[in-house]
Amino acid sequence: MRVRTAGGRAARPVGAVTRGTTNPNRLRRMDRWIVAELTPALRAADPPPVAVDLGYGAAPWTAVELRSRLAAVRADVRVVGIEIEPERVAVAQRYARPPELTFRRGGFEVPLDGLDGQEGAGGPGRAPGAGGALLIRAANVLRQYEEAQVAEAWALLRARLAPGGLLVEGTCDEIGRRHVWVALDREGPRTLTLAARLGGLERPSDLAERLPKALIHRNVPGEPVHAFLRDLDRAWAAAAPYADFGARQRWIATARTVSADWPLVGGRRRWRLGELTVRWDAVAPAPA
Structure with missing residues (x-):
C-alpha cells in the first residue's frame, strides 16, 4: 500500500x-x-x-x-x-x-x-x-x-x-x-459506533462479525472490545423484561446500563435509532 x-x-x-x-x-x-x-x-x-x-x-x-x-x-x-x-x-x-x-x-x-x-x-x-x-x-x-x-x-x-x-x-x-x-x-480515531435493525437482533454481540478490520480479530478475551460486547450482552439479557415494550426500549435500557461503565457518546435520541457510540480509546486494541 x-x-x-x-x-x-x-x-x-x-x-x-x-x-x-x-x-x-x-x-x-x-x-x-x-x-x-x-x-x-x-x-x-x-x-x-x-x-x-x-x-x-x-x-x-x-x-x-x-x-x-x-x-x-x-x-x-x-x-x-x-x-x-x-x-x-x-x-x-x-x-x-x-x-x-x-x-x-x-x-x-x-x-x-x-x-x-x-x-x-x-x-x-x-x-x-x-x-x-x-x-x-x-x-x-x-x-x-x-x-x-x-x-x-x-x-x-x-x-x-x-x-x-x-x-x-x-x-x-x-x-x-x-x-x-x-x-x-x-488526529486519529475518535469513536466506534454500532448500528442495527433491532428487530431480529438476538444479542448485541451479533454485530461482532461486522467489526472493522482494526477490531475484527480483537474480539477475544483480554481485549477491550471483547469486554465491551460482553457487557452489552449482559445488559441486554438483564433488560429482557423491556422486550414487552419493543426491541427499541430494550436497546435503550441496555445502553443506559452500559453507560455506567463505558464512555458512551450521544444519548437516548441516538439509542432510539438502534445506535450506540463509544469512545475509541475505551475499545482500542490492547497494546502488544
Whole structure:
C-alpha cells in the first residue's frame, strides 16, 4: 500500500480492487449518523464542502444516495465517488451531475486535484490537508486488507481531510441491517459506533462479525472490545423484561446500563435509532 509518487503526485491509485458488492440503501444507517454528526460543519463550510465515497463498488448507488442525504442539509455539497477499477468509473459516469456529483479513478490517495483548485494534499502555501474533504466514507473497503495495513490506510485518508473533517470507515452486511464503523478526524480515531435493525437482533454481540478490520480479530478475551460486547450482552439479557415494550426500549435500557461503565457518546435520541457510540480509546486494541 505504499504511495508511489512522480513529481509529487501519485503515479497510480493506491490500494486493491474490492469485490464491488453494492445494494441500494445499504449504507443508510451510516449516512444517517454522518448527516447528524456533520450538519454544523456542512452548513458552515465555505467554499461548498466536498464529500468522498471511497470504493463505491460495481454500481454507484451509495455515492448517489450520499449526495442526496447530504444535500438535504447543504444543497451545494459536492460528492466525489472514487473507485480503483476503471470500468466501474466508466459505468458510473452516466449518473454524474457535475459539479455536485462526479466520479473518478483513485484509491487511498483520494485524488481531489482540480476540484475547486485543490492540489495535492493542500496545494502551494496551504497546510497539509487544507482544502481536502469534509467527509471520506470508506465502507466495506478495508475488510479485505490485513490488520497491519489499517494504520497506513487510515493515515493516507486522514491526510486528505479538511479541518473539522471526518473519516468514517467500517463494515455492514449486504442489506444494511448491521453496521459497525470507526469515526476518525485528522488526529486519529475518535469513536466506534454500532448500528442495527433491532428487530431480529438476538444479542448485541451479533454485530461482532461486522467489526472493522482494526477490531475484527480483537474480539477475544483480554481485549477491550471483547469486554465491551460482553457487557452489552449482559445488559441486554438483564433488560429482557423491556422486550414487552419493543426491541427499541430494550436497546435503550441496555445502553443506559452500559453507560455506567463505558464512555458512551450521544444519548437516548441516538439509542432510539438502534445506535450506540463509544469512545475509541475505551475499545482500542490492547497494546502488544
